[in-house]
Amino acid sequence: xxxxxxxxxxxxxxxxxxxxxxxxxxxxxxxxxxxxxxxxxxxxxxxxxxxxxxxxxxxxxxxxxxxxxxxxxxxxxxxxxxxxxxxxxxxxxxxxxxxxxxxx
Numbered sequence: 001x002x003x004x005x006x007x008x009x010x011x012x013x014x015x016x017x018x019x020x021x022x023x024x025x026x027x028x029x030x031x032x033x034x035x036x037x038x039x040x041x042x043x044x045x046x047x048x049x050x051x052x053x054x055x056x057x058x059x060x061x062x063x064x065x066x067x068x069x070x071x072x073x074x075x076x077x078x079x080x081x082x083x084x085x086x087x088x089x090x091x092x093x094x095x096x097x098x099x100x101x102x103x104x
Contacts, residue, residue: 001035004040015041018040020042022045026042040074043059
């Protein structure tokens with residue numbers, strides 16, 4: 001989360017891609033670094049004991065949400081209905097001109 005906050009603070013879009021087993025820790029860390037609205041995408045837990053094909057399937061399922069979050073900001077990291085449990089700690093508001101504000 002520190003890396004995502006660093007890049008966002010410097011104007012570079014970034015997204016944390018994490019296992020869903022770490023949702024609470026991700027929210028805590030995002031708040032701790034002063035950026036509770038960091039774009040975060042969660043893939044189903046676990047990862048470490050999955051076969052390579054299972055990991056690839058999880059990555060494939062997260063890909064569109066990841067691209068959307070990079071292009072449109074943290075609010076896009078929460079897919080409306082996707083197999084990837086997405087979310088972010090706070091969300092993001094659209095700016096007056098329709099652009100999405102970055103988290104930090």
